[in-house]
Amino acid sequence: MNEFVVALGWFGLFAPVALGAIGSAWGCALGGSAAIGAMLDSDGGYGRFIGVSLMPSSQVIYGIVIMFSLQQPTIDAANGAALFGIGLLSGVTMLFTGIRQGEVLASAIHASKAKPEIFGISLAPAAVLEGFSVFALVFALVLSGSIPA
Amino acid sequence: MSGPHQYIALVSSLPNLGKLFSRKGVPISGFRLKQRLSMLEPAHASLLREMVEVTAWAGVAGFDRDIDVIRRANKVLADLQAYPDLQHLLGARMETRTLIAALRRRRDGQENAADIENWGMGRWCAQIKANWSDPAFGLGHFMPWVGEAHRLMQAGDHIAMERLVLTQVFDQLGHYGNLHEFDFEAVAIYVLRWVIVERWSRYDEADARARLATLVAAALAGQTEDGKTNGGRQAGRQDLFSDFTSALEGAPS
Numbered sequence: 001m002n003e004f005v006v007a008l009g010w011f012g013l014f015a016p017v018a019l020g021a022i023g024s025a026w027g028c029a030l031g032g033s034a035a036i037g038a039m040l041d042s043d044g045g046y047g048r049f050i051g052v053s054l055m056p057s058s059q060v061i062y063g064i065v066i067m068f069s070l071q072q073p074t075i076d077a078a079n080g081a082a083l084f085g086i087g088l089l090s091g092v093t094m095l096f097t098g099i100r101q102g103e104v105l106a107s108a109i110h111a112s113k114a115k116p117e118i119f120g121i122s123l124a125p126a127a128v129l130e131g132f133s134v135f136a137l138v139f140a141l142v143l144s145g146s147i148p149a
Numbered sequence: 150m151s152g153p154h155q156y157i158a159l160v161s162s163l164p165n166l167g168k169l170f171s172r173k174g175v176p177i178s179g180f181r182l183k184q185r186l187s188m189l190e191p192a193h194a195s196l197l198r199e200m201v202e203v204t205a206w207a208g209v210a211g212f213d214r215d216i217d218v219i220r221r222a223n224k225v226l227a228d229l230q231a232y233p234d235l236q237h238l239l240g241a242r243m244e245t246r247t248l249i250a251a252l253r254r255r256r257d258g259q260e261n262a263a264d265i266e267n268w269g270m271g272r273w274c275a276q277i278k279a280n281w282s283d284p285a286f287g288l289g290h291f292m293p294w295v296g297e298a299h300r301l302m303q304a305g306d307h308i309a310m311e312r313l314v315l316t317q318v319f320d321q322l323g324h325y326g327n328l329h330e331f332d333f334e335a336v337a338i339y340v341l342r343w344v345i346v347e348r349w350s351r352y353d354e355a356d357a358r359a360r361l362a363t364l365v366a367a368a369l370a371g372q373t374e375d376g377k378t379n380g381g382r383q384a385g386r387q388d389l390f391s392d393f394t395s396a397l398e399g400a401p402s
Contacts, residue, residue, distance in 0.1 A: 033154040034331075037161025040185070041177075106157050107330060114165030 002077045009080030012087030013070050016140070019091030020063025023098020027056025030102030034109040041113060048119065049109055055126055056105070059098040062137040066090050069144040082147045086140050093136040101129045157331045159188040163339055166346050169319045170312070175347045182343060186336070193333045199225045200235065200337060204242050205344050215250070215268035219243075222270060234334050238325045238341075244271030245318060248295055251277045251286060256302050311352070319345050 031053030038049045070083050108122035162185050164176040177185075186194065202208035203222045212218045222243050229236045247269035251262060262269075262278040269277065273288060280287030285296035294317050301310040322342045329335040 029154055030157060033157035034161040037158035037163075040158075040162035041164050106161070110161045110330070113161065 005077045005080035005084075006075055007080075008084035009075040010083075012080075012082075012084035013067060013075065015087040015091035016063035016066040016070075016094060017060065017091075018063075020060040020066075020094035020098065023095035024057045024060040025098075026095075027059070027098040027100075027102030027105070028054055030099070031056060031105035031109065034106035038109050038113045045116070052105055052109065052123060052126070053102075055123075055130070056098045056101045058130060059094040059101075059133055062133055063091060063094050066137060066140045066144075069141045070147070072147065072149055078148045082143075086143050086147075090136045090140040094133060097129045097133045097136075101126050104129065153331065155188055155190075156333065156336065159185060160331050160335050160339070162188075163336075166339070166342050169316060169346065170349060172346075172350070174350050175343065177343070179347065182340070186340070189333070189336065193336075196225075196228060196232075196235075196333075197337050197340060199228060200239060201340065201344065204239065204341060206348075219268075219270050232334055232337075234325050234328055235337055238322065238338070240271060241321055242318065244273055245314070245321065247271055247273060247277070248286070248288075248292075249298065249314060251281075252295070252299055252302050255281065315345055315349060 032050070035046075035049035035053040039046050042049070066087065070087055072079055072083070075083060104125040105123075108119075108126060112119035112122050163182075166176060186197070189197065202211075203218065203225050209218055212221065222239065226236055226239055229239065247265075250268055251265070254262075254268075260281075262274075262281050265274045265278050273286065276288060277286045283289075284299040285292065289296040294313060298310060298313055301307075301313060319342060322338050322345075326335065326338040326342070329338065
């Protein structure tokens with residue numbers, strides 16, 4: 001049983017990075033596809049399209065920060081379950097927000113191409129999703145302080 | 150690039166068409182549009198071609214009889230089984246066309262719609278048959294444009310009629326377009342809307358009136374010059390999405 005909990009602990013420790021990386025990759029691919037398409041139809045402003053399409057890359061960075069905050073000298077039955085719970089759930093949050101952020105960025109790029117003046121405001125939904133990722137990051141850091149070493 | 154990402158890039162590469170009648174030209178040329186559509190999956194490209202063939206007048210003009218158009222439309226509807234919104238859209242488009250055909254036939258003196266199965270399709274066939282003498286075929290309460298189209302047709306205001314019909318079809322496409330953003334349906338709806346914008350952009354009111362006068366004069370004089378003119382235009386109209394033959398110029402209904 002202990003070995004299983006230890007295995008879960010390692011799983012939870014790396015989950016924020018792995019799931020965050022998947023979310024970032026997926027989100028950047030969605031946003032990047034829209035940016036590439038938009039560049040075909042624009043005479044300028046390529047940088048801003050590409051720039052916003054990279055917004056979902058923050059999820060993997062948050063995942064790395066969470067992983068380091070969860071890291072323990074030893075992973076055992078006492079802390080394995082906590083690492084699993086915090087790591088897995090924060091990782092799922094990064095995965096989901098990364099993908100959804102990519103989707104809203106694709107919509108924002110598409111819409112602002114037709115109406116450039118809404119470029120800034122069209123990024124608001126993506127910023128809100130970023131906020132949810134930050135919530136997950138911050139509270140994962142807070143909880144990591146109460147994990148028994 | 151594949152799957153959904155391919156369609157995100159494709160849809161994002163298509164310029165906004167704006168409102169109908171709001172601009173003189175099209176925001177993207179037929180050549181460029183075809184280039185962009187090369188990103189479509191081969192199966193989707195084939196489906197889109199079929200849809201354009203039965204919805205655009207340039208495609209319909211290739212059929213000799215209305216019943217052939219109906220058969221073709223039914224086949225395309227079956228092919229679109231995986232895309233219910235496109236099926237509904239195509240069905241609605243054929244129903245609109247049926248209503249216009251009915252208005253035109255009634256204007257031309259047809260006394261009833263007994264043979265509607267041969268030239269019409271969709272939900273309104275029975276209604277049209279039962280209410281042949283009603284200006285809007287009994288559909289005016291929820292499709293007010295039918296009554297308006299009847300009035301314009303009787304008045305001989307073909308340009309206003311054309312405008313009304315295009316607006317109706319454009320809005321229909323817009324309704325379904327709101328349901329899709331980055332998928333094949335979105336691309337198909339964009340192309341169908343582009344066809345309408347392109348058609349209107351080529352529609353020069355003065356030129357249309359002059360051409361109509363020429364055709365009437367030629368018909369009265371028993372000449373065949375109009376046939377030559379039409380033939381010449383059709384020959385130059387090999388583009389897949391070109392569709393600027395007026396719905397009111399006598400193409401199959």
